[in-house]
Amino acid sequence: MKIYVFWTIFALFVFFPISLLVLQSFTSPGSLTDVSALGWEELFGRRRLLEATGVSIVIGFFVVVCNLAIGLSAGKALALYDFFGKTVVDTLFVMPLLLPLLAITFGLHIAMIRIGLADTAAGVVFIHLVPTIPYSIRIFRNGYVSLGKRMQEQGEVLGASVWRTFLDIELPLLRSSIQSVIFLTFVISLSQYVITAIIGGGSVVTLAMVYFPFLSSANTSLVAAFSLWFALLPLLFYIGAEGLLRLFPYQRKVRR
Amino acid sequence: MKKWLLVIVMLLVGCNDTSEGSEDDISDMNFDDIETSAQNTEVNLFMWGGDDGINTYIDEWVAPRLEENHDINLTRTPMDTGDILQKLRTERQAGKQEGTIDIIWVNGENFKNAKENELLYGSFRDKLPNFRDYYDKEEFTHDFGTETEGMEAPWGKVQFALQYDAAKVKNPPETYEELTDWVEANPGEFTYPTPSDFTGNAFLRQMLLATAEDAEALTEQSFDRKRAENYSDAMWNDLNEWKPHLFREGEYYPSSLSELDRLYSEGKVSMTMGYNEARSEHLINDGVFPDTTETFVMDSGSLGNAHFLSIPFNSTNVPGALTTINYLLSPEAQLQKMRPSSWGDNTAIAIERLPEDMQMQFEELDRGETVPSAERLREAFRPELDTDYLEWMTKTWEDEVVRTP
Incomplete structure (x- = not known):
């Protein structure tokens, strides 16, 4: 019974709207029966579409990598170790979510100009860390809490190095946290418009920079095609990342 | 891990080449020299990007012609005017002299803002041959009551x-x-x-x-x-x-x-x-x-109000910006802009100053039945x-x- 409820809700709120979007992208604006591929043709006719897509993927990739590195280490420290001022640090890590992102960006922009990061892709990666890192730290912290200290102590007792423990025990067991972080941070990075515009200064043109101004366009076919293209990216990235996760040790033995 | 990250960051920074800004003073150059030094350069136009007609006009009509006639590579970047000015303000504050923007699209309050905060390059309008030949200088002395002082060139009007x-x-x-x-x-x-x-x-x-x-x-x-x-x-x-x-x-x-x-x-x-x-x-x-x-x-x-093109204080390619703006002000670019199938925006040109065949083309252009004639609009115009x-x-x-x- 429950499964029917789930599928009904899924069909109604997920499948139906998306299929409308697909339908609109293959018909002429304002009509759902008049078949035309003009929406897609116009989309790929945009000069900077593919370039911007590439830029978005590269930036998203580095944002995800930084998030994994910082999230794993900070999350572990917060979950497993006791140290002076832990609660303060914990609160500070969430601060970027509580302050208005634009205010942070304007402040950081000046600093970035001084150190030469403004108008560069590295600067954009950096600013995308602000709205993503707090989530990653939370997710990994919870991951490590449920993992517990004992698993690692066991490795230590058996004589494994810190690196070995991380690789063979922590990574495989934190897999679902890693998946969440990859997907979440990539989606957040992909959809940042204003902060990318300010720090990237227009020299770094991501997909959001091309896409957002078009949302008010009257050409609904083009907007539909654009939206689908936009939604396709995180999906492809996720599939790619999933492939990489298969390289972790002990993957086939982990029950999911 | 951290070192490795740092290397990547450095690499990414390194990838972004800071193009050499031409520091030549344009005030002593004649326009032919300006056009020559603009050859083979890149011009960055930052403008509001929410209208397909406008975007297509720039990307599909203007850009290829600029490339062909002046060997200029025009890149349009969509960004809200407020964000553009915010970026320039911060760069002014941080003393960044080599910006990424060569041309902006402004009028009214935004222009006043930009002028008061010294975000603009300065007076350049009267350098443009197309402006001198085909536009009425008196018509564009003020922009919503702010004196333009040649710091912006008229692109169109409503x-x-x-x-x-x-x-x-x-x-x-x-x-x-x-x-x-x-x-x-x-x-x-x-x-x-x-x-x-x-x-x-x-x-x-x-x-x-x-x-x-x-x-x-x-x-x-x-x-x-x-x-x-x-x-x-x-x-x-x-x-x-x-x-x-x-x-x-x-x-x-x-x-x-x-x-x-x-x-x-x-x-x-x-x-x-x-x-x-x-x-x-x-x-x-x-x-x-x-x-x-x-x-x-x-x-x-x-x-009526006009909308304008202007050059930011830290443009690294002023000759390129001037050449591009001069082209955007040219009769053929203005004529194309006015077609309802393109953008449909009224021209800022004084039509009677044009050569006769061009005048004819402007007069024959059908903006749509309900739109008052260019002459009528000009007669009634108040700033x-x-x-x-x-x-x-x-x-x-x-x-x-x-x-x-």
């Missing part, structure tokens, strides 16, 4: 116009006196949006210019409360005289233009208005306005007031019209 249903109105009023008579003779058929609305405010500003004794004193100087109060008596009198004859006896004013448009499309009033002389074209096509809708500008003046009038109008209207019984 004008305030009224729309009426020709099935109900035979001879539309040409002046505000005639409008007063018409309102009295046709009770309940006219109203205007409150001045807190952009269009309602423009309607009253246009009326202020038409009824004031000395309109030039208002347009050519910055806002002055005393002067505004002195010159506005006639307008407040008229508005109060209209009140009992307006839609619903003036007890209600539409709070937005879309409300007035709805009243008009339902046939409850016979006129509507808007700050774009070509607006009724698509509204008729979309079936919102009746087919019998006509657009007119009043003899007593139609408020905008200082931006501070907007707020003053909104507040004073409450006191003078709403609170007066």
Whole structure:
């Protein structure tokens, strides 16, 4: 019974709207029966579409990598170790979510100009860390809490190095946290418009920079095609990342 | 791990080549030299990107021609004007002299802002041969009351116009006196949006210019409360005289233009208005306005504003920017911009200054049946007031019209 409820809700709120979007992208604006591929043709006719897509993927990739590195280490420290001022640090890590992102960006922009990061892709990666890192730290912290200290102590007792423990025990067991972080941070990075515009200064043109101004366009076919293209990216990235996760040790033995 | 990250960051920074800024002083160069030094360079145009017609015009029509004629690679970057100015302000603050923007699209309040914060390159307009040859310098001395001082070059313009249903109105009023008579003779058929609305405010500003004794004193100087109060008596009198004859006896004013448009499309009033002389074209096509809708500008003046192209203070390619702006101001680029199939925006050119065959082309261009002719628009054109009038109008209207019984 429950499964029917789930599928009904899924069909109604997920499948139906998306299929409308697909339908609109293959018909002429304002009509759902008049078949035309003009929406897609116009989309790929945009000069900077593919370039911007590439830029978005590269930036998203580095944002995800930084998030994994910082999230794993900070999350572990917060979950497993006791140290002076832990609660303060914990609160500070969430601060970027509580302050208005634009205010942070304007402040950081000046600093970035001084150190030469403004108008560069590295600067954009950096600013995308602000709205993503707090989530990653939370997710990994919870991951490590449920993992517990004992698993690692066991490795230590058996004589494994810190690196070995991380690789063979922590990574495989934190897999679902890693998946969440990859997907979440990539989606957040992909959809940042204003902060990318300010720090990237227009020299770094991501997909959001091309896409957002078009949302008010009257050409609904083009907007539909654009939206689908936009939604396709995180999906492809996720599939790619999933492939990489298969390289972790002990993957086939982990029950999911 | 951290070291490895640092290396990547350094690599990414390294990838972004900082192109050499040409520091040549352009004031001593003649335009041929400027065009020559602009060859084989990249020009970055930052502009609002929410209209497909405009974007296509730049990307598909202008960019290839610039490449072919001047060997310039034009890159359009979509960004809201407010964000662009914010970026420039921060760069000014941080002392960044090598910016990424060569051309911006501004007018009105944004221009005033940019000028006051010294975000602009300086006076360049009179260097442009196309501006000198084909444009009326007098027409562009002010932008919403702010002196342009050649720091921006006119790209196009829009004008305030009224729309009426020709099935109900035979001879539309040409002046505000005639409008007063018409309102009295046709009770309940006219109203205007409150001045807190952009269009309602423009309607009253246009009326202020038409009824004031000395309109030039208002347009050519910055806002002055005393002067505004002195010159506005006639307008407040008229508005109060209209009140009992307006839609619903003036007890209600539409709070937005879309409300007035709805009243008009339902046939409850016979006129509507808007700050774009070509607006009724698509509204008729979309079936919102009746087919019998006509657009007119009043003899007593139609408020107009121009939009401009300007160069930021830290552009690294001023010769390229000048060459590009000069091309955008050229008759052929302006003609293409005006076609309804392209952007549909009115030209800022003084048509009578063009060579005869070009004049013909402008005159023959069909902007759509309801759009008033270029000549008509030029005759009626009145420049905008200082931006501070907007707020003053909104507040004073409450006191003078709403609170007066």
